[in-house]
Amino acid sequence: MDAVLHFFDVFINSMDVFMDGLWITFKLSVASLLIAFVIGLFFAILKISNIKILEWIADAYIWIVRGTPLIVQIFVLYYGLTDILLIPMFWAGAAGLAFHSGAYIAEIIRGAIQSIDKGQTEAGRSLGMSKGLTMRRIILPQAFRRAIPSLGNQFIIGIKDSSLVSFIGMQELFGVASSQGANSFDYLPYYLTVAVYYLFIVLVLTLIVNKIEKKLAESD
Numbered sequence: 001m002d003a004v005l006h007f008f009d010v011f012i013n014s015m016d017v018f019m020d021g022l023w024i025t026f027k028l029s030v031a032s033l034l035i036a037f038v039i040g041l042f043f044a045i046l047k048i049s050n051i052k053i054l055e056w057i058a059d060a061y062i063w064i065v066r067g068t069p070l071i072v073q074i075f076v077l078y079y080g081l082t083d084i085l086l087i088p089m090f091w092a093g094a095a096g097l098a099f100h101s102g103a104y105i106a107e108i109i110r111g112a113i114q115s116i117d118k119g120q121t122e123a124g125r126s127l128g129m130s131k132g133l134t135m136r137r138i139i140l141p142q143a144f145r146r147a148i149p150s151l152g153n154q155f156i157i158g159i160k161d162s163s164l165v166s167f168i169g170m171q172e173l174f175g176v177a178s179s180q181g182a183n184s185f186d187y188l189p190y191y192l193t194v195a196v197y198y199l200f201i202v203l204v205l206t207l208i209v210n211k212i213e214k215k216l217a218e219s220d
Contacts, residue, residue, distance in 0.1 A: 010189040021176035029159045035098035040105025047110045065103035071164050073100050078168045093165035101158050108150045112143035152209035156202055173197055
């Protein structure tokens with residue numbers, strides 16, 4: 001009983017500092033996902049380009065991301081970028097997360113593009129559109145619509161993955177929990193607290209993604 005009361009005491013008294021960490025987590029996740037979307041779109045286009053060298057480049061990138069742990073990618077990019085450029089920790093962390101998520105988003109977008117009936121491309125070309133214009137005006141809008149649920153799930157994964165940037169010193173949610181635990185020499189209640197925050201975030205985002213999926217299914 002004392003342990004439960006102690007947890008609630010820590011949860012309430014540390015709310016301000018955890019809210020600061022939550023805001024950093026949110027900004028980091030949004031920034032990394034936007035960068036990852038650009039990376040993913042670029043490599044998805046390479047994957048379906050039918051140009052072997054470009055397909056190999058995309059395959060190599062996706063293979064590297066899938067074959068190495070995210071924490072290694074964050075460390076390599078963080079120490080690599082900061083050795084070359086004077087880049088803030090926030091953007092170094094966002095770049096590491098984006099590099100990782102971009103590979104998965106590339107596969108999501110590639111799958112969505114290839115799910116569009118080939119007749120759509122033929123119809124665009126018959127109207128005099130170039131291949132690039134057909135892709136921009138006909139294929140990509142439909143593909144993005146189909147990819148929204150999967151992109152939403154990737155954003156949820158990105159929220160949880162963002163906890164790893166605490167190892168380069170960022171004070172997002174997990175970083176706050178670790179620093180508060182170190183200050184008090186009482187780690188468990190702070191790690192339980194951050195678990196509650198992550199569970200709440202994932203629950204809310206999952207409900208939003210499910211609602212979007214239902215809306216898209218109804219419109220189809």
